[in-house]
Amino acid sequence: MNQIPLTIFLPEASRIAAGCMGLGGGWDNNPVSKDHMMQAHQFLDSALESGINCFDHADIYTFGKAEQVFGGVLGDRPELREKIFLQGKCGIRFAEGSIPNRYDFSRDWILHSVEKSLARLNTDYLDLLLLHRPDPLMQPEEVAGAFHQLQKDGKVKHFGVSNMNGHLIKYLQSFLDQPIVVNQLQMSLAHLDWLDEGVLFNHPEGQAVSFTPGTVEYCRGHNIQLQAWGCLSNGVFTGKDTHGEPESIQKTAGLVKTFAEQLGVSREAIVLAWLMRHPAGIQPVIGTTNAQRIRACSEAETIQLSREQWYQLYVSARGRALP
Numbered sequence: 001m002n003q004i005p006l007t008i009f010l011p012e013a014s015r016i017a018a019g020c021m022g023l024g025g026g027w028d029n030n031p032v033s034k035d036h037m038m039q040a041h042q043f044l045d046s047a048l049e050s051g052i053n054c055f056d057h058a059d060i061y062t063f064g065k066a067e068q069v070f071g072g073v074l075g076d077r078p079e080l081r082e083k084i085f086l087q088g089k090c091g092i093r094f095a096e097g098s099i100p101n102r103y104d105f106s107r108d109w110i111l112h113s114v115e116k117s118l119a120r121l122n123t124d125y126l127d128l129l130l131l132h133r134p135d136p137l138m139q140p141e142e143v144a145g146a147f148h149q150l151q152k153d154g155k156v157k158h159f160g161v162s163n164m165n166g167h168l169i170k171y172l173q174s175f176l177d178q179p180i181v182v183n184q185l186q187m188s189l190a191h192l193d194w195l196d197e198g199v200l201f202n203h204p205e206g207q208a209v210s211f212t213p214g215t216v217e218y219c220r221g222h223n224i225q226l227q228a229w230g231c232l233s234n235g236v237f238t239g240k241d242t243h244g245e246p247e248s249i250q251k252t253a254g255l256v257k258t259f260a261e262q263l264g265v266s267r268e269a270i271v272l273a274w275l276m277r278h279p280a281g282i283q284p285v286i287g288t289t290n291a292q293r294i295r296a297c298s299e300a301e302t303i304q305l306s307r308e309q310w311y312q313l314y315v316s317a318r319g320r321a322l323p
Helices: 034-049 061-076 078-083 107-121 140-152 166-173 193-199 204-208 215-221 247-263 267-276 291-302 307-318
Strands: 017-019 054-056 085-090 126-131 156-162 180-186 225-229 283-286
Touching: 034 061, 034 078, 034 291, 061 078, 061 107, 085 107, 107 126, 107 140, 126 140, 126 180, 140 156, 140 166, 156 166, 156 225, 166 180, 166 215, 180 215, 193 204, 193 215, 215 225, 247 267, 247 307, 267 283, 267 291, 267 307, 283 291
Parallel strands: 017 054, 017 283, 054 085, 085 126, 126 156, 156 180, 180 225, 225 283
Antiparallel strands: none
């Protein structure tokens, strides 16, 4: 059954994206090993065999080692580069001595970060670059200058953002020559504020919602692809032990299992199909590197939940009836 399409600015990217944060070993200074390289090869093969060609990176993932092992695969198999859609993120900087973790959208840092990512990834260009988290000291003219230079030099094809509300996107876009084509947000059955914001307008429950009004609608109205990070909710709906979890989590996990058995697909497929059923054409970014689970996720493209099934999952995950 056909899924609701992407908002279609990036037709070359697969309907599901594979997140690469789990590559390269831990968040430590240990060097990349042969096992890490083998994992990266198997990860790419599993994704591509499952019809997933979109790979999501960030310069900070495992302190750059995620990009390093991915680049090692491309070095061994350069023919893969033209078969994949490669996106990266920049803007988060780690603590240095007395300087704390911070965000940096300065022109110099964006250009420096992209150069380092390209070198680690063993590629001449990114298909898409996202600004990772909003920088309160952002000077949009500097962002515009960096984007112009990167596109002029053929180092980045498209640009987007992550974790930004609609107001900030609109403001930034007014300085850019290039369209913002993606906004990556935390969206899942376990994080429902992006839905509750609209549903609970003019209702007392809405006071507890932490999501900027109009962000989803702004993105839909301006052909900005919504990508969902954290979409598998750390496995709480797909087989993880839910002992000690809230009743709503336990009941929703049971409902996911029931629907999976009824439709003959994996529980991962149900969780992702729930997101993909939304008219915004949400693109899930799965974080697993496990080959079996990647295949299980890809089954989401074979089904479409009914309106009734979608609402059953939504209300169950909320843990209370709709107003």
